[in-house]
Amino acid sequence: MTKTRFLEIRHRTEEICKSLKPEDVSLQPVEFVSPPKWHLAHTTWFFEQFVLSEYKKNYEVFHEKFAYYFNSYYNNVGDKVLRTNRGLMTRPTLKQVLDYRNYVNEQMSEFLSADISTEIENVIEIGLQHEQQHQELLFYDIKYIFGHQPSFPTLDYNITLKPENQSQEFIKIDEGLYDIGHKGEDFCWDNELGRHKVYLNDFEISNRLVTNSEYMEFIEAEGYKDFNLWHAEGWDWVQNHNIEAPMYWHKVNGKWMHYTLQGFKAIEDELPVNHITFYEAFAYAQWKQMRLPTEFEWEVSSEHFKHGQLWEWTNSAYLPYPNYAKADGALGEYNGKFMVNQMVLRGGSVATSPQHCRPTYRNFFHAELRWQFSGIRLAK
Amino acid sequence: MTKTRFLEIRHRTEEICKSLKPEDVSLQPVEFVSPPKWHLAHTTWFFEQFVLSEYKKNYEVFHEKFAYYFNSYYNNVGDKVLRTNRGLMTRPTLKQVLDYRNYVNEQMSEFLSADISTEIENVIEIGLQHEQQHQELLFYDIKYIFGHQPSFPTLDYNITLKPENQSQEFIKIDEGLYDIGHKGEDFCWDNELGRHKVYLNDFEISNRLVTNSEYMEFIEAEGYKDFNLWHAEGWDWVQNHNIEAPMYWHKVNGKWMHYTLQGFKAIEDELPVNHITFYEAFAYAQWKQMRLPTEFEWEVSSEHFKHGQLWEWTNSAYLPYPNYAKADGALGEYNGKFMVNQMVLRGGSVATSPQHCRPTYRNFFHAELRWQFSGIRLAK
Amino acid sequence: MTKTRFLEIRHRTEEICKSLKPEDVSLQPVEFVSPPKWHLAHTTWFFEQFVLSEYKKNYEVFHEKFAYYFNSYYNNVGDKVLRTNRGLMTRPTLKQVLDYRNYVNEQMSEFLSADISTEIENVIEIGLQHEQQHQELLFYDIKYIFGHQPSFPTLDYNITLKPENQSQEFIKIDEGLYDIGHKGEDFCWDNELGRHKVYLNDFEISNRLVTNSEYMEFIEAEGYKDFNLWHAEGWDWVQNHNIEAPMYWHKVNGKWMHYTLQGFKAIEDELPVNHITFYEAFAYAQWKQMRLPTEFEWEVSSEHFKHGQLWEWTNSAYLPYPNYAKADGALGEYNGKFMVNQMVLRGGSVATSPQHCRPTYRNFFHAELRWQFSGIRLAK
Amino acid sequence: MTKTRFLEIRHRTEEICKSLKPEDVSLQPVEFVSPPKWHLAHTTWFFEQFVLSEYKKNYEVFHEKFAYYFNSYYNNVGDKVLRTNRGLMTRPTLKQVLDYRNYVNEQMSEFLSADISTEIENVIEIGLQHEQQHQELLFYDIKYIFGHQPSFPTLDYNITLKPENQSQEFIKIDEGLYDIGHKGEDFCWDNELGRHKVYLNDFEISNRLVTNSEYMEFIEAEGYKDFNLWHAEGWDWVQNHNIEAPMYWHKVNGKWMHYTLQGFKAIEDELPVNHITFYEAFAYAQWKQMRLPTEFEWEVSSEHFKHGQLWEWTNSAYLPYPNYAKADGALGEYNGKFMVNQMVLRGGSVATSPQHCRPTYRNFFHAELRWQFSGIRLAK
Structure with a gap:
């Protein structure tokens, strides 16, 4: 120190x-x-x-x-x-x-x-x-x-997304027994332990995130209006809040704009779609006839693709690993007590502090939240 | 001008x-x-x-x-x-x-x-x-x-209540036909017009406001626990919000304290009780086996007592006078549209701006509000 | 007995x-x-x-x-x-x-x-x-x-409204001092006492209730969309509940229908409009550039027109008369505790029991309720 | 058929x-x-x-x-x-x-x-x-x-719990790779497929359910008042609803009673505790310094203990198995759309229809529900 x-x-x-x-x-x-x-x-x-x-x-x-x-x-x-x-x-x-x-x-x-x-x-x-x-x-x-105020102020601290403009490929990972969780002496949170074995079937995972233009296709195809794509709770959320697009998106004179920390601007096609709930990530994947990866699939394959632009929703619930032991005293309140009704996100974002994230890092949010920097990576 | x-x-x-x-x-x-x-x-x-x-x-x-x-x-x-x-x-x-x-x-x-x-x-x-x-x-x-924040800041602008320490007397007013509403050319709000006749029965009205020490007797006599004293809606309000005292009152080590713009301090017995809902004013009067004056009784008798410390709840609903005509255009939205489900208060307060009030002035609030400066004058 | x-x-x-x-x-x-x-x-x-x-x-x-x-x-x-x-x-x-x-x-x-x-x-x-x-x-x-259920059952007990098809006239009443409240030895509720004097200005009151066809003109003139006609609270009520017509009205294939105890049927033009809130009654009167009578005006003039089809909203709040005294014991809970935030209705309805009503009878409901049988009589 | x-x-x-x-x-x-x-x-x-x-x-x-x-x-x-x-x-x-x-x-x-x-x-x-x-x-x-009504009616159809009075033992299961999910041609729900491998660490699981008397110890030890035992959401649930015992339990004259379909009666010590939320099951296990089994541990070990009295909360979220495919058409709405924010229960209950359940059967409820027949089996 x-x-x-x-x-x-x-x-x-x-x-x-x-x-x-x-x-x-x-x-x-x-x-x-x-x-x-x-x-x-x-x-x-x-x-x-x-x-x-x-x-x-x-x-x-x-x-x-x-x-x-x-x-x-x-x-x-x-x-x-x-x-x-x-x-x-x-x-x-x-x-x-x-x-x-x-x-x-x-x-x-x-x-x-x-x-x-x-x-x-x-x-x-x-x-x-x-x-x-x-x-x-x-x-x-x-x-x-x-x-959420009419004057849309900007923040004078630079964090920006980059285009996800590589052509899409799906990385194939073989079925087998894999080790999951943190290894070594460096710092990790208690929720990354204990390291343990997980058996995975064959799977494929995209080399890049879903982009704004791809997500706009989903909107234009009326994805927000087709209940077959949604979890029952997700559908209720869409209906109750009249959701039609990601957070911060506004249609102005027929054109999609969004608020960013650099101001209110037109949406750039090749940036990864951001401010997505788990419900939306799931529905988008359904519409593409694919799915979200599990957090184990993500961890095993993460060395094969770039990440760190946006937290990536997985289809894994936030639960303790085998032999999970929460820390003693007040610091033990940190993670374990949130292990119900939340979904795991992996990978870090442009808003994540330098050196803070790692491939075993488990972030988690409720399925209906989207003010965090969160996007979609497809698997099949 | x-x-x-x-x-x-x-x-x-x-x-x-x-x-x-x-x-x-x-x-x-x-x-x-x-x-x-x-x-x-x-x-x-x-x-x-x-x-x-x-x-x-x-x-x-x-x-x-x-x-x-x-x-x-x-x-x-x-x-x-x-x-x-x-x-x-x-x-x-x-x-x-x-x-x-x-x-x-x-x-x-x-x-x-x-x-x-x-x-x-x-x-x-x-x-x-x-x-x-x-x-x-x-x-x-x-x-x-x-x-409503733990540090209780103070305001550096002086407005303070004075003791209501005159001995209590009831002023008697004779039955008869009285003129009500604003007269003359000076400014008044549209709700103070048209001036019109009201017939009043004999009544008596107190020469001073109810004080903190008098109100504390009501609290100690468990007035907040006796539903017979309350309107049905008032009783629901007491139950739903666990009301036990006026707004800003806190019992600290068995002693009543309250927050004022000059800080958090012990309650002074002879000051008029402040931050009272209509429900509480009514219940207090019931407990004293008296009642609140109507706004007409108040107006007719107001020259006989001092007022202007706190707005005084009347038992009159805020309704238009005969021949009430709201002003044209946007300024006409000022008063008439509030003439339902509110009660009239009269007399002004220490927070009222100089020269702003007059005996015909009709203030109004919902019965369950008490963040305004409001107190009680008894009638019978 | x-x-x-x-x-x-x-x-x-x-x-x-x-x-x-x-x-x-x-x-x-x-x-x-x-x-x-x-x-x-x-x-x-x-x-x-x-x-x-x-x-x-x-x-x-x-x-x-x-x-x-x-x-x-x-x-x-x-x-x-x-x-x-x-x-x-x-x-x-x-x-x-x-x-x-x-x-x-x-x-x-x-x-x-x-x-x-x-x-x-x-x-x-x-x-x-x-x-x-x-x-x-x-x-x-x-x-x-x-x-409120999809099969719309009917009730096998006959109560029906009659057309209000007399031509509309306005009855003129002179300014003066009038006696209000119950007189005599027959039964009355405590809220009809004490009998007392009220001074009224000149006024005029309609000889009949507002009919369905008249009310439909208000709907077609977009009365439900013009905030200038409404109390602020009424406007909130319209907005929050997307109100477009009286309770039980449904527009089916471009035609107004309504549920009655005799079944679901087309609206009859000359019947008095029923199931109206105070807010709607007030807004309708504003639109007609008239007003609702006070309960005192109603009582004084009631011998000059037919009534008893629907309870008629007045612009009077439900408040105690001078010298009102609530009955002792449990029966005293009957009326007095409701004397805040409700409006008075007069006249009885086809659903009122025989011999139950009289001209001094004071019914009362919250301004936003309309499941009761309630209509509109205009005054000016 | x-x-x-x-x-x-x-x-x-x-x-x-x-x-x-x-x-x-x-x-x-x-x-x-x-x-x-x-x-x-x-x-x-x-x-x-x-x-x-x-x-x-x-x-x-x-x-x-x-x-x-x-x-x-x-x-x-x-x-x-x-x-x-x-x-x-x-x-x-x-x-x-x-x-x-x-x-x-x-x-x-x-x-x-x-x-x-x-x-x-x-x-x-x-x-x-x-x-x-x-x-x-x-x-x-x-x-x-x-x-939930004051007369507590009974149901004339017999389903009753039996004592869990065998002495408690913990069954040891070895670490290894296990097959999970339905096998064979008999009916199963889509959510029991595809059958897949899961690697499990060594674990131990109780041969019987937690009984009423054991649960009462938790209540008496003030388990409902110690936030360290609860998920954050569970603690909010306890606080917001003033939870002090399982559903249908009432303390009458210092003695715990409960409503059953056979009537309102004293609690029998050796019956398994019923009508438990996931939050309570988790908190109880924390208090015992044990945990709930995962649904995979449950499935693998279930042949070694009696079950079928109450659905048993697992610490597994309700998620799709690998290669899960929802059925086509309307029947496909059956299961998949509920696979978020629910926890899996296993084992069946006395209220389950004959021949309806099996060891691979996956029931699921929201963590805060407890009107279903649900109990606790401990693991470590």
């Missing part, structure tokens, strides 16, 4: 937020979005709570109430502000929260100058991985906040 | 908001509260839309989209942002909105330097009265926003 | 229900509708609870649990089945409930054979008036249950 | 319903419960729609509207009554529906007297399997309807 790495990761969070105005940071427009200020503070609270207060001599907390304000789902660490009330806190101000970050960064720098045990190093590593996850959430949440 | 009066009233709005941070101004925590930024802009839009754009030569709007952002319920003036989406607009920023105010103030000053017709003067007068109403709403909304 | 009158009124309830199947009687399709079985039992429970159990020597209740099952809103008489759970009781069966009625009728007959005090007679009278109110509700509720 | 088998299965449905009163059969107390009358008619409609109308010469439908009334989720076969409106149909009556059953049974008997193709036989087989599924749902739905 170097001080440099710690500060680099921490600094990236502030960089992501640097074009935000104080007006932008307190808002929670919908239950699954958190205010940017909350992300800034919550990631900081992690180090104060689990590192400095525990291990740094004579550490004085920055503000006695911040633990209460900025705890999230860690039920084991006392009271917390309800998720749906996060968006009611206009105070502390952005300035105070940035001061909080600076204070904790300084304290951590001091702390990291001395020797620390492996146990503490592990906690700090989790804190940094946790912060990187919130960096990605910041992109999702800022995009949601900006993309 | 003098320029001075115009600017004084406009300036007061900015004064009320001067201790707000940019983080505070974009939030809509509940449907009936509007973000402070919205009040600042909407009151300005009124003058731009109904005065400058109509009557000032070569007027250029400050921003072509602001009419869309900051229109409210004027269905006659094109699209508007839905009331429940007001709290999603982090942009324009507070700075931009204050610039908008300045721009419109300057344009109006210029416009007011020349002669203007009575017709235009009337529209401007309505704009100022409208702004004064929003000034009062600003106090309610800021208090709601500050009073 | 004669035994004959008691049994006649009781018998009419059973007559109304005689074409119901056991399948029909347990259902509560919406919160404001009660299952027919519940009406049959609840009206019976009234006599058991307030007469037989109180005053008849050695009376044994028919079933110890029925008081719990069939109490309604009488909070003073112990636990009750929540209004929204009434529709979950498939048992007791219709047969058992009819047996309950017979048992109580026999016991009451026996009881009425002896002398009874005026006090008891008053309670029985209230019980009979109460049963007559439920007779009218039975028509509403059965119509709702039958009118 | 013999006529005898057809009629036996059909007759069982009527037998299950024989103690229902007409009042009981039209009610839909909650969205996931269907009225018994609907089950009776819908299973009949299946044969009319997919067999008689298709293949029987000159067949005349019993009633032209019944297809509309009693279709369920078969979007491919035209309009249907919305699931939540099923409980509004008091008509047709129970008598008419039983006549419908008789008519179709007679027509089918006639049809089965002649030779029929394998294709048609397959459709009829699906119709019978479908009817058996509805037989089990009838038990669930009748129990729900009876168990």
Whole structure:
């Protein structure tokens, strides 16, 4: 654990937020979005709570109430502000929260100058991985906040998709017994363990993601109106919300436009289709008479194709691997308690922090969510 | 219409908001509260839309989209942002909105330097009265926003209640035929007309408001648990929301405290009880074996007692007077369309703008609302 | 109080229900509708609870649990089945409930054979008036249950509207002081007292109700699409529920049809328009550039026109008269607790029981309800 | 396919319903419960729609509207009554529906007297399997309807649980590659195919279900109050619904009682705990520091223990097997479209029809449902 790495990761969070105005940071427009200020503070609270207060001599907390304000789902660490009330806190101000970050960064720098045990190093590593996850959430949440107001503001931090313009091929993988899960000593989340064997049938998987132009064909073929393509729940979702296109798409004068963090613009054909629910990914695959890969198929074949533009929906539910053991104490709340009613996504996205992802990484979202950066890779 | 009066009233709005941070101004925590930024802009839009754009030569709007952002319920003036989406607009920023105010103030000053017709003067007068109403709403909304977050911020603008410590007396008014409604040439809202006769039976009305200590007796006597005191809908409201005290009251270590714009403090016995629904006012009066006055009784007797601390619930529904005629065009949407399912309050409050209220003034709220400054005067 | 009158009124309830199947009687399709079985039992429970159990020597209740099952809103008489759970009781069966009625009728007959005090007679009278109110509700509720299923069953009990085909005239009433409220010794509800003076301006009132063909003109003139005609709440109601016509109206192959208790049929032009909310009545009157009468105007002028086909919405809120005093005990829960957020209707309907209505009778419903028999009389 | 088998299965449905009163059969107390009358008619409609109308010469439908009334989720076969409106149909009556059953049974008997193709036989087989599924749902739905009304009626059709009083042992299964899915020519659902290999680690599985007395220990140890035992969604479910025990359990005078189809009675210690959500099954296993088996572990080990008392929650999500192919046409809507957000249960229950279940049978429910007969088997 170097001080440099710690500060680099921490600094990236502030960089992501640097074009935000104080007006932008307190808002929670919908239950699954958190205010940017909350992300800034919550990631900081992690180090104060689990590192400095525990291990740094004579550490004085920055503000006695911040633990209460900025705890999230860690039920084991006392009271917390309800998720749906996060968006009611206009105070502390952005300035105070940035001061909080600076204070904790300084304290951590001091702390990291001395020797620390492996146990503490592990906690700090989790804190940094946790912060990187919130960096990605910041992109999702800022995009949601900006993309749902009439002035469509832009974010001055560059992350962009590239064309998926290679010609489509299907990679063939042989039937057989494969090892799944994380191997080695590097960091991984508890949900990537234990490493175990999975038997796979023969399968084929696409070398690239589904593009906007391909997805537009599905729309034009009235894919959103054919219940045979959908899960029963997916069909209800389409009907109840009058869904006709991916999130952020708007038809303006007969032409599909969409909101991106660089502004409101015409859709580019060759970019991978983004902001897709599991329901839509499944329906699209049905329409193509193919299917989504399982997370095991994805992991086994991932060395054969490029990935990392968008999280890729798999047809695997988020469940524990054999011999899964959740971590002790509050940090054990991290993953296991979400292992029901969510689907696994693999591969990382342009919004994922550098060095954060790996082929065994298991991301997960509810089937009806799509504010995250998510796309489609076909299998058969 | 003098320029001075115009600017004084406009300036007061900015004064009320001067201790707000940019983080505070974009939030809509509940449907009936509007973000402070919205009040600042909407009151300005009124003058731009109904005065400058109509009557000032070569007027250029400050921003072509602001009419869309900051229109409210004027269905006659094109699209508007839905009331429940007001709290999603982090942009324009507070700075931009204050610039908008300045721009419109300057344009109006210029416009007011020349002669203007009575017709235009009337529209401007309505704009100022409208702004004064929003000034009062600003106090309610800021208090709601500050009073529902854990840090309980304070507002640096002084409005305070005074003790109602005169000994209670009941003023007797004789049965007879009385004139009700506005008389004379001064400004009044359309709902105060037509002036008409009402026959009243003998009645008595208290010379002062119900105080906190009196209301605490009702709480201690378990008034919130005795359905016989309540309207059926009031009882449902109490049950569904577990109501045990007025809004902003919290029992801390066995002692009643409340949030005020000056901070979180112990309740002062002799101040009038505030933030009361119609349901609670009615139940309290039932418990005292008295009743609330009608708005007609209130108007007829109001010269005999002090008022103006809190809006006083009457037992009158908000309905048109005989020969009520709503104004033409968009301004006609102001009052008449609310004349169902609301109750009348009379008398003004410490949050009411100077010179804004008068004895014939008819305020109105839904029976279950209490974020406004509202109290109880008994009759029998 | 004669035994004959008691049994006649009781018998009419059973007559109304005689074409119901056991399948029909347990259902509560919406919160404001009660299952027919519940009406049959609840009206019976009234006599058991307030007469037989109180005053008849050695009376044994028919079933110890029925008081719990069939109490309604009488909070003073112990636990009750929540209004929204009434529709979950498939048992007791219709047969058992009819047996309950017979048992109580026999016991009451026996009881009425002896002398009874005026006090008891008053309670029985209230019980009979109460049963007559439920007779009218039975028509509403059965119509709702039958009118919301695909087979549109009919009721074998004759109540029908007659044409309002007299030519329209407006009756002029002079300004002056009038007496309002019940006079004399006959039965009336507490809400019709105290009799008091009301001053009315000159007004005119129509000699007949608005007809279906007149209302269709409003529909064709796009009255449901012009927000200027509506209360703000009415407009929300229209928008949220996509209202385009009165309840039970369906456009089939370009022609308006409606469900009646005699079946699904074409709309007859000259019948009075029925199943109208207060919002619609108000909007229609606005469109005609007239208004609804107040309940006082209605009462004063009612001797000059025919009424009794449909309850007529007034523009008066349901509020207590001067010197209103609610009855003691459980029977006092009857009226006063509903005196908020409801509008008064006058005049009775074809579904009203014989001899039940009178010119001072004050019916009341929430502005958004229309399953009751309700129409429009214009005033100006 | 013999006529005898057809009629036996059909007759069982009527037998299950024989103690229902007409009042009981039209009610839909909650969205996931269907009225018994609907089950009776819908299973009949299946044969009319997919067999008689298709293949029987000159067949005349019993009633032209019944297809509309009693279709369920078969979007491919035209309009249907919305699931939540099923409980509004008091008509047709129970008598008419039983006549419908008789008519179709007679027509089918006639049809089965002649030779029929394998294709048609397959459709009829699906119709019978479908009817058996509805037989089990009838038990669930009748129990729900009876168990949620104050009189707690009983069902005169005997299905009862037996004690799980064998001493607990854990069966050890070796790691290895196993075949999963249906084998052979007998009927199975599409979701049991394709048969495929699954690699399993060593595991142990209990020889019996968790009993009421064991589950009571969990309750007494405050398992419902310890969020560490629960999925995040499970914890929300517990909090939002104030869950303290399985469905139908009530604490009366300090003693746990429950509603069964034989009446309201004290809980018997050695019976398996029933009416458990997946959330509760998971939390119980966590508390025991064990886990639920996967559906593959269950299938592989099932020959070593008794099962068939209650459906047993597995920790497997309901997903397609490799090479899963849904059937063509309307019958293809049967299973695949539910393969998201549901968990698999295995083993059958006392409410399952004779010969209906088998070790490869995959039942599935949403994690928060528990009106079905569902219990817990531990693994480790």
